[in-house]
Amino acid sequence: MFTYYLDLAVRSLRRNPVLTFLMVLAIAVGIGAAMTTLTVMHVLSGDPLPGKxxxxxxxxxxxxxxxxxxxxxxxxxxxxxxxxxxxxxxxxxxxxxxxxxxxxxxxxxxxxxxxxxxxxxxxxxxxxxxxxxxxxxxxxxxxxxxxxxxxxxxxxxxxxxxxxxxxxxxxxxxxxxxxxxxxxxxxxxxxxxxxxxxxxxxxxxxxxxxxxxxxxxxxxxxxxxxxxxxxxxxxxxxxxxxxxxxxxxxxxxxxxxxxxxxxxxxxxxxxxxxxxxxxxxxxxxxxxxxxxxxxxxxxxxxxxxNHFVPSDVKLQTWLAFAFLAICLFNTVGLLLAKFMRRAGEIGIRRALGASRRAVVAQCLTEAGLIGLIGGLGGWLLTLVGLWLVRQQQTPYSGLVHMDVSMFIVTFVLAIVVSLIAGALPASRASHVAPALQIKTL
Amino acid sequence: MQIQPILAALRKHKIPALLIVLEIALACAVLCNAVFMIGQRVSEIHIPNAIDEAGISVIDVQGIDPKTANADIPRYLATLRQIPGVAVVAALNMMPLTNNSWNTNVATSPAGIMAKDSPNVAEYLLTKGGPEALGLRLLQGRFFNDDEYADSKLGDSYLPTGHTVVVTRSLAKRLWPGQGALGKQIWVGKSNTFTVVGVVADVLRPDENGGGAARFHWSMFSPINPHASIQTFAVRSAPQDRDRVLREGVHKLEALAPNVVVKGKTFTDIRDKYFANTRSMVWMLVLVCVVMLAVTAFGIVGLTSFWVGQRRRQIGIRRAVGATRRHILNYFQTENFLLSTAGVVIGMLLAFGINLYLMQHYQMTRMPWYYLPASAVALWVLGQLAVLGPALRAANVPPVVATRSV
Structure with a gap:
C-alpha cells in the first residue's frame, strides 16, 4: 500500500511543480537555518571530556x-x-x-x-x-x-x-x-x-x-x-x-x-x-x-x-527555530491548499471505499515525501551555512562541522516537521464529504 | 469597499486564514526584535573613538629586555621616526580595542576608593609625543609638558610616579557630574593622586570591560618614561602613506632587534577585528530577516492563489452581475489587509513579549516603541505586494466563467 501511496505522492507533486517547489523550499530553508545553528550549538555545548x-x-x-x-x-x-x-x-x-x-x-x-x-x-x-x-x-x-x-x-x-x-x-x-x-x-x-x-x-x-x-x-x-x-x-x-x-x-x-x-x-x-x-x-x-x-x-x-555557550549562539538558535516555525506555518497553508484542491479526487476514493485512515495515510505520505526532499535541500543549505560560519573570525569557527548524528537529525527533523505540517491538512482532507464532491463533478 | 462579505468568506476558511495570521504575527515579532538587534549592533560597531583611526599604524614589540629597555625604546622610536611620511611616533602601554587592558579603580576621594561602585578605568601610559601620535582631541586644559614626561617612571603597583593625568569627557562627567574637571584630584588606591590637567574627546578602552557602551569611554592618560612594559608603538602618518609606513616600520625594527617579536597592524584592522563577531552577527540577522520575509510572502502568494482558484466561479458571477475588475482587485487586497492587521496586532504583542524575555536573559535593552509600528507597516506592505499577483489574476477572470459549469 505504501508504494502505491508513494506513487500517488510523486504524481501529485509532479502535477503542480511550482507549489511543490515552494513547499520544498520553505522546508529546506527552515531546516537549513535550524540545523546550522543547532550544529553550532551541538559542537559548542558538547562535553569536552566525554566519559570522564x-x-x-x-x-x-x-x-x-x-x-x-x-x-x-x-x-x-x-x-x-x-x-x-x-x-x-x-x-x-x-x-x-x-x-x-x-x-x-x-x-x-x-x-x-x-x-x-x-x-x-x-x-x-x-x-x-x-x-x-x-x-x-x-x-x-x-x-x-x-x-x-x-x-x-x-x-x-x-x-x-x-x-x-x-x-x-x-x-x-x-x-x-x-x-x-x-x-x-x-x-x-x-x-x-x-x-x-x-x-x-x-x-x-x-x-x-x-x-x-x-x-x-x-x-x-x-x-x-x-x-x-x-x-x-x-x-x-x-x-x-x-x-x-x-x-x-x-x-x-x-x-x-x-x-x-x-x-x-x-x-x-x-x-x-x-x-x-x-x-x-x-x-x-x-x-x-x-x-x-x-x-x-x-x-x-x-x-x-561560566555560561560557556556564547549568548549570541543561543540567540541565533532561538531565531532559527522561530524561522522554522514560520516555514512550518507556510507549509501547512500550502499543503492545505493542495489537498483541498483535490477534494473531488479524494471524494471519489472515499466513495469507492477508502477509509478516512487511508486518506490520511496517503496525504501524510505526500507530506513526508516533501519533507524528505526538503530535508535533502536543508542538508545542503546546512552545509552552506556551516561553511559561512567557518568563514567568520570566531575562535570556534574551525571547530564547526556536521557529524553523523547531526546528519541524521537533519532528516528526522525535516520529516517530522513535514508530518506535523501535513497532519492538519490531511485530517481536513479525510473529512471531505464524498457525496458532496461527487455531486459537483 | 464592504468588509462584511469578506469576513463572511473568511469565516468559511478559518484555518487557512488563521495560518496566514499566525505566520504574519511570528514574522512581525521576529522582524521587530531582529531589526532592533541589528540597530544595536550597528551602533556598537560605529561607537566613536576620538583618535586618528585612519592614520595610525600600531607596532607591537614583545620580549624587550627589561635591563636595556630604557635605551632600546628610544632607539626604536628614532628608527620609526626616520621613515618618510611618519609624522609622530610614541610608545604606549596599550591601544584601544586590543583586548589587553591595564585597568584600575579610581575615585574622587580616598574614602571613595573602597566604594563598590568606584569606576573601573583604562589607564593609558604614553611616552613623549603620545597625545599627538594618537591624535587625541583636546577639549579643555592642556597635554603634558616635557618635565612631566621626564619625571614620570613606572612605579609601584604599575602606576606612573608622575602626578598628572588627562581624562576623557565621559570619565570627567562620571567623576564630577556638572563640574569642571580641570585641577581636580583623582585617587588611585589610598596613596596615589593625580591632577587632571586636560580633558579629551572620548577614546575607547582596550575592551568593553563588561560595562556596556557607557563605560567603554572611561579612559585616562598619563605620561611615562620608556619601560619594558611600554611596548606598543603608535606611528602616525597620512592615511595614504600608512600601509607603506607600517611595512617599513616592521621591517626596520626586525632588522634592528632580531631578539624581539615584532607585529604590526593598522588601527583600522584592529577595529575591524574587534567588531568582526558583531559584524557577522549583523549579517546573519539581515539574512534571516530577508529570507523570512521572502518565505512569508511566498506563503501569502500560495494561499491567495489557492483561494483565487477556488473562487473562480464566484468571481465570474460577481463580474457578470456588474463588479468591475477594480472591485475584484480591491476585494483581495482588503482581505489581505484585514489578515495582515490581525497578524501584526498579535505580532506586536509577541514582539514585546520576546523583548521582555531577551531583556531578562540576554542583557538586551528595552526596544523603543516605534519599532513595533515600523515593522507592522513593513508587513502590511509585504502583504499587499504578495497579494497583488494573485489578485490581478482574479481580476482577469472573465464574466463568462459564470455561465459555464465548472
Whole structure:
C-alpha cells in the first residue's frame, strides 16, 4: 500500500511543480537555518571530556583576607599559598595546578626561525593523564620534575609543525623567555571544545564567551619551573590589593592559580568537599583568609556556571527555530491548499471505499515525501551555512562541522516537521464529504 | 469597499486564514526584535573613538629586555621616526580595542576608593609625543609638558610616579557630574593622586570591560618614561602613506632587534577585528530577516492563489452581475489587509513579549516603541505586494466563467 501511496505522492507533486517547489523550499530553508545553528550549538555545548567529565572537579577557596562587602561566591582562582597547600596534600586521585596562559617569547634553539610569541600554560604533571591528553612523541613530565623544578616542556603538535616540521622533537631544546627547556613530549592534534581547563570568569563576560573555544597553548611547562623562568610576568585573575612591580608572585595579593582535581568515587568527592571546607575554616582561624566559602564543581557544572555557550549562539538558535516555525506555518497553508484542491479526487476514493485512515495515510505520505526532499535541500543549505560560519573570525569557527548524528537529525527533523505540517491538512482532507464532491463533478 | 462579505468568506476558511495570521504575527515579532538587534549592533560597531583611526599604524614589540629597555625604546622610536611620511611616533602601554587592558579603580576621594561602585578605568601610559601620535582631541586644559614626561617612571603597583593625568569627557562627567574637571584630584588606591590637567574627546578602552557602551569611554592618560612594559608603538602618518609606513616600520625594527617579536597592524584592522563577531552577527540577522520575509510572502502568494482558484466561479458571477475588475482587485487586497492587521496586532504583542524575555536573559535593552509600528507597516506592505499577483489574476477572470459549469 505504501508504494502505491508513494506513487500517488510523486504524481501529485509532479502535477503542480511550482507549489511543490515552494513547499520544498520553505522546508529546506527552515531546516537549513535550524540545523546550522543547532550544529553550532551541538559542537559548542558538547562535553569536552566525554566519559570522564563527571570525575573531574574545579576547586575554589576564597583567599581574600580583607573584610569588606559580602562575598557570595569564591573568586575563579586562588592565590599561590592556598592552591599549593591544597595541591601538595595529594588528597585527590589526581590534581593539577594551572595558570592563566600568557604568550611568551619562544624560539627553537637550533633553528634560524625568528622568535615568536606563543601562549604558555604552566601546570603540573597530572594535567596530561587527568585530561587524557594524547601524545604523538614522548610523554608528560614526572611528579619529580614538578618538585625539582625541572627545565622540561611539552609542546603542541601545531607548534611542533611550525618549529620542527612535524618531526620527533623530543630531546630538543626550546628557549622560553631566557630559559632553555628540554622537550619531553609532543602532543597529537588535540582540540577540546571548549578549552575547558582555561574556562573562568564567565560570569563577568556578559555572554561574550567565544574565547573559550580557542586552541590549546603551544607550550606546557611545569608550574614550579614557571616560578623560576617567568617571575614577574604572570597574568592574574584578580587582586585584592595592588601588587608591586617586582613583588614575587608567590607572595602577591592576587588570585592567579587554578586547581583541577580528579575524584573517582562519590565518597571521595564528599571527602574532598569536607577537606576544602576544613582548609578554609582553618586558614580563616589563622587569619590568613577572610572567608570560608568553598566550591567543588564538576567539569560540566563549572562550564555551566561560566555560561560557556556564547549568548549570541543561543540567540541565533532561538531565531532559527522561530524561522522554522514560520516555514512550518507556510507549509501547512500550502499543503492545505493542495489537498483541498483535490477534494473531488479524494471524494471519489472515499466513495469507492477508502477509509478516512487511508486518506490520511496517503496525504501524510505526500507530506513526508516533501519533507524528505526538503530535508535533502536543508542538508545542503546546512552545509552552506556551516561553511559561512567557518568563514567568520570566531575562535570556534574551525571547530564547526556536521557529524553523523547531526546528519541524521537533519532528516528526522525535516520529516517530522513535514508530518506535523501535513497532519492538519490531511485530517481536513479525510473529512471531505464524498457525496458532496461527487455531486459537483 | 464592504468588509462584511469578506469576513463572511473568511469565516468559511478559518484555518487557512488563521495560518496566514499566525505566520504574519511570528514574522512581525521576529522582524521587530531582529531589526532592533541589528540597530544595536550597528551602533556598537560605529561607537566613536576620538583618535586618528585612519592614520595610525600600531607596532607591537614583545620580549624587550627589561635591563636595556630604557635605551632600546628610544632607539626604536628614532628608527620609526626616520621613515618618510611618519609624522609622530610614541610608545604606549596599550591601544584601544586590543583586548589587553591595564585597568584600575579610581575615585574622587580616598574614602571613595573602597566604594563598590568606584569606576573601573583604562589607564593609558604614553611616552613623549603620545597625545599627538594618537591624535587625541583636546577639549579643555592642556597635554603634558616635557618635565612631566621626564619625571614620570613606572612605579609601584604599575602606576606612573608622575602626578598628572588627562581624562576623557565621559570619565570627567562620571567623576564630577556638572563640574569642571580641570585641577581636580583623582585617587588611585589610598596613596596615589593625580591632577587632571586636560580633558579629551572620548577614546575607547582596550575592551568593553563588561560595562556596556557607557563605560567603554572611561579612559585616562598619563605620561611615562620608556619601560619594558611600554611596548606598543603608535606611528602616525597620512592615511595614504600608512600601509607603506607600517611595512617599513616592521621591517626596520626586525632588522634592528632580531631578539624581539615584532607585529604590526593598522588601527583600522584592529577595529575591524574587534567588531568582526558583531559584524557577522549583523549579517546573519539581515539574512534571516530577508529570507523570512521572502518565505512569508511566498506563503501569502500560495494561499491567495489557492483561494483565487477556488473562487473562480464566484468571481465570474460577481463580474457578470456588474463588479468591475477594480472591485475584484480591491476585494483581495482588503482581505489581505484585514489578515495582515490581525497578524501584526498579535505580532506586536509577541514582539514585546520576546523583548521582555531577551531583556531578562540576554542583557538586551528595552526596544523603543516605534519599532513595533515600523515593522507592522513593513508587513502590511509585504502583504499587499504578495497579494497583488494573485489578485490581478482574479481580476482577469472573465464574466463568462459564470455561465459555464465548472
Amino acid at each position: 567529565s563527571a570525575h573531574v572537579f574545579y576547586a575554589q577557596v576564597d583567599s581574600d583576607p580583607t573584610p569588606g562587602y559580602k562575598h557570595t561566591e569564591p573568586p575563579d582562582m586562588m592565590d599561590y599559598r592556598s592552591a599549593t597547600d591544597l595541591w601538595s596534600t595529594h588528597r585527590a586521585d589526581r590534581q593539577a595546578l594551572v595558570t592563566v596562559p600568557k604568550p611568551l617569547k619562544i624560539r627553537a634553539s637550533d633553528s634560524s626561525l625568528p622568535p615568536l610569541m606563543e601562549p604558555v600554560l604552566f601546570t603540573t604533571s597530572d594535567f596530561f593523564p587527568m585530561f587524557d591528553v594524547p601524545f604523538e612523541y614522548g610523554s608528560g613530565w614526572t611528579a619529580a620534575d614538578d618538585t625539582d623544578r625541572a627545565r622540561v616542556a611539552v609542546i603542541s603538535s601545531d607548534l611542533n609543525n611550525r618549529l620542527f616540521g612535524g618531526k620527533d622533537s623530543v630531546g630538543k631544546t626550546l628557549r622560553v623567555r631566557n630559559a632553555d627547556l628540554r622537550i619531553v613530549g609532543v602532543l597529537k592534534p588535540w582540540r577540546p571544545s571548549p578549552l575547558f581547563y582555561d574556562v573562568r570568569g564567565g560570569r563577568f563576560a556578559n555572554g561574550d564567551t567565544a574565547g573559550y573555544y580557542g586552541k590549546p597553548e603551544g607550550v606546557f611547562a611545569p608550574f614550579f619551573t614557571g616560578l623560576d623562568i617567568n617571575e614577574g610576568n604572570f597574568w592574574w585573575f584578580n587582586c585584592w590589593a595592588m601588587p608591586k612591580p617586582g613583588e614575587r608572585m608567590v607572595n602577591a595579593p592576587c588570585n592567579w592559580v587554578g586547581l583541577w582535581v580528579q575524584l573517582d568515587s562519590p565518597a571521595k568527592v564528599a571527602a574532598y568537599r569536607t577537606f576544602l571546607d576544613h582548609y578554609a575554616q582553618q586558614q580563616k582561624a589563622l587569619g590568613r583568609i577572610g572567608y570560608t566559602e568553598t566550591r567543588l564543581r564538576d567539569l560540566m557544572d563549572w562550564l555551566a556556571f
